[in-house]
Amino acid sequence: MDASDEAIQALTAVPYFADVDAALVAMIAGQTIRQQYDTGQVVFLEGEQEVALYIVQQGWLKAVKMSPDGREQVLHFIGPGEVFNAIGVFVESTNPATVIALEPTILWLIPQKVILKLLDDYPELARVVIQRLAGRVQQLIAMVEDLSLRTIESRLARYLIDQSTAEQLQRPRWATQAELANRLGTVPDVLNRALRSLAKEQLIRVERHQIQILDYNGLEAKAGSDK
Amino acid sequence: MDASDEAIQALTAVPYFADVDAALVAMIAGQTIRQQYDTGQVVFLEGEQEVALYIVQQGWLKAVKMSPDGREQVLHFIGPGEVFNAIGVFVESTNPATVIALEPTILWLIPQKVILKLLDDYPELARVVIQRLAGRVQQLIAMVEDLSLRTIESRLARYLIDQSTAEQLQRPRWATQAELANRLGTVPDVLNRALRSLAKEQLIRVERHQIQILDYNGLEAKAGSDK
DNA sequence: CATCAAACTCGACAAAAGTCAAGGAATGCG
DNA sequence: CGCATTCCTTGACTTTTGTCGAGTTTGATG
Numbered sequence: 301m302d303a304s305d306e307a308i309q310a311l312t313a314v315p316y317f318a319d320v321d322a323a324l325v326a327m328i329a330g331q332t333i334r335q336q337y338d339t340g341q342v343v344f345l346e347g348e349q350e351v352a353l354y355i356v357q358q359g360w361l362k363a364v365k366m367s368p369d370g371r372e373q374v375l376h377f378i379g380p381g382e383v384f385n386a387i388g389v390f391v392e393s394t395n396p397a398t399v400i401a402l403e404p405t406i407l408w409l410i411p412q413k414v415i416l417k418l419l420d421d422y423p424e425l426a427r428v429v430i431q432r433l434a435g436r437v438q439q440l441i442a443m444v445e446d447l448s449l450r451t452i453e454s455r456l457a458r459y460l461i462d463q464s465t466a467e468q469l470q471r472p473r474w475a476t477q478a479e480l481a482n483r484l485g486t487v488p489d490v491l492n493r494a495l496r497s498l499a500k501e502q503l504i505r506v507e508r509h510q511i512q513i514l515d516y517n518g519l520e521a522k523a524g525s526d527k
Numbered sequence: 528m529d530a531s532d533e534a535i536q537a538l539t540a541v542p543y544f545a546d547v548d549a550a551l552v553a554m555i556a557g558q559t560i561r562q563q564y565d566t567g568q569v570v571f572l573e574g575e576q577e578v579a580l581y582i583v584q585q586g587w588l589k590a591v592k593m594s595p596d597g598r599e600q601v602l603h604f605i606g607p608g609e610v611f612n613a614i615g616v617f618v619e620s621t622n623p624a625t626v627i628a629l630e631p632t633i634l635w636l637i638p639q640k641v642i643l644k645l646l647d648d649y650p651e652l653a654r655v656v657i658q659r660l661a662g663r664v665q666q667l668i669a670m671v672e673d674l675s676l677r678t679i680e681s682r683l684a685r686y687l688i689d690q691s692t693a694e695q696l697q698r699p700r701w702a703t704q705a706e707l708a709n710r711l712g713t714v715p716d717v718l719n720r721a722l723r724s725l726a727k728e729q730l731i732r733v734e735r736h737q738i739q740i741l742d743y744n745g746l747e748a749k750a751g752s753d754k
Numbered sequence: 755c756a757t758c759a760a761a762c763t764c765g766a767c768a769a770a771a772g773t774c775a776a777g778g779a780a781t782g783c784g
Numbered sequence: 785c786g787c788a789t790t791c792c793t794t795g796a797c798t799t800t801t802g803t804c805g806a807g808t809t810t811g812a813t814g
Contacts, residue, residue, distance in 0.1 A: 391661040426654070434618040438623050703762090704761075
């Protein structure tokens with residue numbers, strides 16, 4: 301598989317291009333730029349003016365806001381098949397967040413001009429972009445609600461329920477308690493305290509790389525409460 | 528001025544229709560529904576499936592998340608010339624927030640079908656929608672940062688700077704300290720404390736319906752800090 | 755103009771979250 | 785395999801924010 305095939309594969313995994321015909325996808329693939337990042341490397345910083353659209357082929361990243369004293373708020377985790385920096389493409393503004401690789405990562409960049417031309421040629425693409433942005437709005441509103449109106453324990457319960465499959469949450473290496481704490485708007489110590497509390501009440505079992513939900517209904521009650 | 532002229536006037540005040548020709552605006556105006564709300568009335572509740580696009584002709588509203596114990600987080604205030612419920616139009620989902628009138632309000636509703644048809648006929652509209660949604664994403668990211676990484680006092684300082692004109696912030700009747708506290712993610716008592724603190728340091732002067740910035744640089748330092 | 759409800763003020767106290775320090779466990783690297 | 789680094793755990797203490805109760809001021813209404 302050469303670079304172009306690799307790019308085509310990455311692009312076709314993404315809803316943005318679902319309705320774009322194969323010949324055009326191939327042409328766009330020829331205009332993309334492949335980039336690799338190691339664990340911990342910054343893709344771009346908040347405040348810069350990065351305008352390309354990014355596609356994740358491999359690896360996980362985090363979009364974060366940082367405070368002067370070193371705290372982080374993870375806005376979201378970004379994995380394979382996902383697109384990021386739509387804001388940078390469509391709005392003339394600085395990037396609202398910093399994006400950092402959580403593990404070795406392969407990205408494909410599509411230049412802004414290419415995307416904007418594509419938007420003109422494929423009105424259906426606009427529909428997809430609108431829907432993805434609307435999804436981002438909804439996710440951020442939920443986060444605002446969490447941060448403002450709910451306790452850490454309640455946020456954790458909700459997160460465990462949302463992210464679990466068959467009542468289990470696998471934690472890849474990069475998904476440390478520190479990252480999870482940053483996602484929930486707190487610090488590792490407080491997260492650990494909340495995990496302990498839920499475990500003590502037999503709602504979950506905590507292992508290093510896995511959290512098991514023992515009492516789904518009990519956990520849902522915690523998630524639904526503001527306490 | 529009859530109802531149709533009134534609707535046309537409301538629509539032409541909105542960026543969504545800036546590039547739509549006058550005849551079509553007039554036609555859309557003919558399909559809009561006029562609604563009035565009194566102070567405190569709910570336009571729609573979080574969890575409902577309201578799909579129309581709303582235009583504000585007159586009056587102010589707030590979009591809020593509410594907690595079971597009665598706390599509110601104001602997501603944003605919506606005033607004349609603004610559009611809301613784009614999410615409801617473009618995504619098949621329940622409304623993420625409750626919208627309530629803060630004072631007597633006149634709205635115009637555009638049915639979903641009309642908007643979606645317009646989107647097909649006017650690709651430039653998609654660009655506008657995308658840009659407005661992107662703006663909402665940016666605003667919500669800033670709110671997440673406030674709630675997670677900054678103290679109440681720092682949030683207040685930032686808010687005062689952003690919302691003031693010529694170093695003054697007028698507070699209309701509906702903009703009580705309670706509403707402002709809900710916007711900043713806290714309770715009126717804590718907001719009052721923060722106002723007092725800034726006033727004690729001669730950074731601002733607080734009157735019932737106006738806040739004057741006395742030391743812009745000092746306030747900016749507070750806004751830029753995480754303390 | 756008088757009354758009443760809403761808004762604001764303020765201090766005491768409580769709760770939630772953050773900081774710090776120390777020790778133990780797990781993982782990665784040479 | 786041993787060592788160093790990272791991650792996790794835990795309790796004590798501190799800070800920030802929220803709750804409560806009482807009193808004062810303002811603005812709307814009849």
